[in-house]
Amino acid sequence: MSENNISIPEIKFTKLFINGEFVDAVSGKTFETIDPRNEEVIAQVAEGDKEDVDLAVQAAREAFDHGKWPRMTGFERGRIMMKFADLIDQNIEELAAIDAMDGGKLFSWLKSNDIPTVANFLRYYAGAADKIHGEMLKMSKQYQAYTLQEPIGVVGLIIPWNVPSTMFFIKVAPALAAGCTIIVKPAEQTPLSALCYAHLAKLAGIPDGVLNVVTGFGRTVGAAISSHMDVDKVSFTGSTEVGRLIMKAAAESNLKPVSLELGGKAPLLIFNDVDVDNAVDLALLANFYNKGEICVAGSRVYVQEEIYDKFVEKAAEKAKTWVPGDPFDPNARVGPQVDKRQFDKILSYIEHGKKEGATLLVGGKRFGDKGYFIEPTIFADAKEDMLIVKEEIFGPVMSLMKFKTVEEAIEKANKTCYGLAAGIVTKDLNLANRVSRSVRAGIIWINCYFAFDMDCPFGGYKMSGFGRDLGLHSLKKYLQVKSVVTPLHDSPWL
Known part of the structure; x- marks a missing residue:
């Protein structure tokens, strides 16, 4: 099928992506994703729930605690991320068409701007992956110390529907560079491109369990991620109302840190x-x-x-x-x-x-x-x-x-x-x-507007949230600092 000489792709991926495999939801349920151009059904997509989040978190936890990704050198992670970016470049037209169908964004803009830009997000953070350093500290007493910046662990990324590809990689790229493992919950209105990116990630060589995608609804999948005891961090972009719910769920579970990019009225x-x-x-x-x-x-x-x-x-x-x-x-x-x-x-x-x-x-x-x-x-x-x-x-x-x-x-x-x-x-x-x-x-x-750049931090004041996406600042959201202290002289405790 083609429209205006543009090839409309076949929808290949509609299942959950957990531990490197496309799988049905535990319940077997699906939901419709609708083409806003004509109000017709594009595809039936697997409807995840708490049980599916549990499986995705289990896979991400295993990949973080025992897998290769956090233990690779930054250079090795960066090479795989570069390959991921190349695969996106090779599939720009298909990815642009999917977001145009699923979300109503202009195909020409997606093809010329959004999709090439997300490939470059990966390259930007791939270049940073081997430059995550700690510090050497001279302490005031007879000790010395150094700091390590370590990946924070399993992260839940909950993304909106208005710029689905952009928001996927604004969060996924720095989390990958930091060495985290990930569960992505795309918006139920625009789930299709996230599943394509999961497929490309596997082709690029990202190990199983590192990047998982659970499609479904905020009240089930989003809530399960936010309250899960084995999720170490949540990053959310969306409404202020939902941001409050995520903060509450995080506080009432394991006090996981949360970063929020919420509403605006500029x-x-x-x-x-x-x-x-x-x-x-x-x-x-x-x-x-x-x-x-x-x-x-x-x-x-x-x-x-x-x-x-x-x-x-x-x-x-x-x-x-x-x-x-x-x-x-x-x-x-x-x-x-x-x-x-x-x-x-x-x-x-x-x-x-x-x-x-x-x-x-x-x-x-x-x-x-x-x-x-x-x-x-x-x-x-x-x-x-x-x-x-x-x-x-x-x-x-x-x-x-x-x-x-x-x-x-x-x-x-x-x-x-x-x-x-x-x-x-x-x-x-x-x-x-x-x-x-x-x-x-x-x-x-x-004297400009929408002048975004991957090197320029972005985030809000007041009820627009906290934390910053883009720039090297956003790497810090997916890292934590560990201090290691040793005595300068022989320790009397040894």
């Missing part, structure tokens, strides 16, 4: 010295990229009052070029929302915006009569107490507001329980530096 501050056309283009990108299903979407757009009216006019005009369509269509700029639940949620927020008195400039309704497509939507004259301004929508909905002074802009930017990202648009570098130091968010983009 402000985009646009000052009056900018080129309005360029600023509008950046604001549209910040809101409508990936159909708004991204935690750092700049959905609270504050525009200085001198240019506000002009900005509103141009935003309404240019938003019409963001045409929804099949993610395999090269002319489409916005794909479908991931599933019906998210589709309905976004439309309900749009109705709230109308009822609360915001001015609907463009969009505001379903696009077409099949699939989960929503028109890119802009509200003007929004207020801070409106739901569309306070709560994370996770869809293509922009709220426009105005401000007078720099102090007001900073105050409005920080008036949120979240602190994941923020954007500043101005020609004044001194102003940009001042504002960036005042806005409480984990990453600040000045």
